[in-house]
Amino acid sequence: MAGRSPLVSVIIPTYNRKRLVREAAASVLAQTFRDFELIVVDDGSTDATEESLAAHGPALRCLRLEHSGMPGLVRNRGARAARGRYLAFLDSDDLWLPEKLELQMGFFQTNPLGPRLCHTREKWLRGGKEISQAGQKHRREGDIFADALVKCVIGPSTLVVEKDLFETCGGFREDLEIAEDYELWLRLGFARPVAYLDQALTVKRARVQAWGEEANLSEKYGHIEVFRIRALRDLVDTGFFSSSGEKEKLARAELARKCGIHASGCRKRGRPEEAGEYEKLKSAYSRA
Numbered sequence: 001m002a003g004r005s006p007l008v009s010v011i012i013p014t015y016n017r018k019r020l021v022r023e024a025a026a027s028v029l030a031q032t033f034r035d036f037e038l039i040v041v042d043d044g045s046t047d048a049t050e051e052s053l054a055a056h057g058p059a060l061r062c063l064r065l066e067h068s069g070m071p072g073l074v075r076n077r078g079a080r081a082a083r084g085r086y087l088a089f090l091d092s093d094d095l096w097l098p099e100k101l102e103l104q105m106g107f108f109q110t111n112p113l114g115p116r117l118c119h120t121r122e123k124w125l126r127g128g129k130e131i132s133q134a135g136q137k138h139r140r141e142g143d144i145f146a147d148a149l150v151k152c153v154i155g156p157s158t159l160v161v162e163k164d165l166f167e168t169c170g171g172f173r174e175d176l177e178i179a180e181d182y183e184l185w186l187r188l189g190f191a192r193p194v195a196y197l198d199q200a201l202t203v204k205r206a207r208v209q210a211w212g213e214e215a216n217l218s219e220k221y222g223h224i225e226v227f228r229i230r231a232l233r234d235l236v237d238t239g240f241f242s243s244s245g246e247k248e249k250l251a252r253a254e255l256a257r258k259c260g261i262h263a264s265g266c267r268k269r270g271r272p273e274e275a276g277e278y279e280k281l282k283s284a285y286s287r288a
Contacts, residue, residue, distance in 0.1 A: 008036040008101060008160070009082030013074035014092035015043040015067065018052035020205075021092040027203075028090060029059055033101035036088075041078040043067050072172030072180035075156075079163065079171055087163050093205055094157040100201040104160045107195060115195040117161040117188060119154045123200035141196035144189050145247055149232070149254040152182040154194070157202045161188070176231060178224050183231035190241065229258050229278075236285070256285040 010028050014021040021040060028038050038060040042049050044067030053062055063081060065074065079087055086108070090096060104118050119140075123130060140153065147153050169187050172180045188194075232255050235241065241248035259282040266275035 005083040005085070006035050006037040007084055008033075008086045008088055008105065009078075009084035009163070010036050010038045010088045010090060010101075011075055011078030011082065012038070012040045012090045012092050013043065013071055013078065014040060014045065014049060015069075015074075016045045016047045016049065017092045018045070018047045018049045021049060022052050022055065024090055024092050024095060025053060025056055025060055027095040027097075029056060030098050031096065031101045032098050033105055035105075036101060037061070037083060039063060039078045039081055040092075041065065041074045043069070043074045068174075070174055070177060070180075072176060072184075073174035076171040076174060079166060082163060085163060086160050087166055088160045090157045090202075094155075095203040095205070096157070097201045097203065101160070103197055103199065103201065107197065108160070111195070115193045116165045117159060117192070118195040118197065119158040119160075120197040120201040121199055122155045122158060122202045122204045124204050126205075140194075140198075142193050144194050145186070146250055148182075148185045148189050149251060151228075152179070152185065154181070154185050155202060155204060156181050157204065165192075173231070176227060179227035179231045182228050183235070186232070186235060187240070190247065191244075225258060225262055229255065229262060229281075232258070233281075233285075252285045256282045259285065 012021060012024055012028070014024075025038060025040060028036075040053060040060055040062045042062055042064045044065055050062050050064065053060060061081070063077060065077060068074065075089060086105070088101065088104075100120065104120065107118050108114075144153055165188070169184070172184050174180075176183060232251065236248070236251050236255055241251045259278045263275045263278035263282060266272070266278065
């Protein structure tokens with residue numbers, strides 16, 4: 001690839017996962033599609049991650065940052081260093097199947113005027129056994145906005161997106177420890193269609209560790225919905241959805257619903273002051 005830019009830049013953010021990130025990088029280097037560069041962004045690991053990746057030689061670049069604990073910031077640093085027209089992200093505890101990039105880039109090449117971002121189905125594993133996704137009924141392609149309001153509907157490790165679009169949207173929020181992906185999908189999907197390949201091309205291994213060797217973030221905080229509330233509230237309050245009255249109404253209704261659910265949970269857990277705060281927010285956002 002000397003002398004010209006690759007078509008795709010693959011970005012792996014990592015922190016203290018030297019074995020897992022080495023396996024993730026190997027799954028990228030085994031892709032049948034070859035026109036890519038691989039960038040690993042190390043969020044200040046202390047477990048010899050950089051030395052562990054040395055086995056892959058010059059096939060990858062490793063960017064080392066001071067530790068922030070913010071996945072969005074780490075991914076954005078990789079995107080800024082990327083030379084490709086397209087960006088693909090892979091979490092360091094996930095894996096790609098060999099045809100993943102080939103099939104997605106084939107979609108873009110045969111649909112040059114179609115969607116500018118494409119994701120795929122995931123295979124979920126826990127303890128080596130596949131976890132059923134039969135209950136996952138959300139919309140995955142086209143206008144996904146209504147379902148994206150409810151939960152994170154795109155796995156970061158499944159996404160390929162045009163770099164220009166990613167940059168125009170501002171990339172991931174860098175001040176959210178959780179739900180930075182949920183927030184970006186809302187912005188990307190607000191006025192743009194999404195493409196989807198109904199094939200499990202990414203293997204998502206159930207996290208024993210979350211960001212690094214720490215406990216799972218949902219265990220660390222006891223809940224993660226409050227982070228989605230913060231992300232969605234900021235978008236509503238800044239008028240991000242105001243160009244579409246219908247979608248703004250959907251966003252406010254979902255925000256009110258989330259605040260109500262969180263308030264109920266706070267009351268059950270003996271946090272009446274927090275419950276009252278979110279009940280007030282529910283009431284405020286319920287008013288059109």
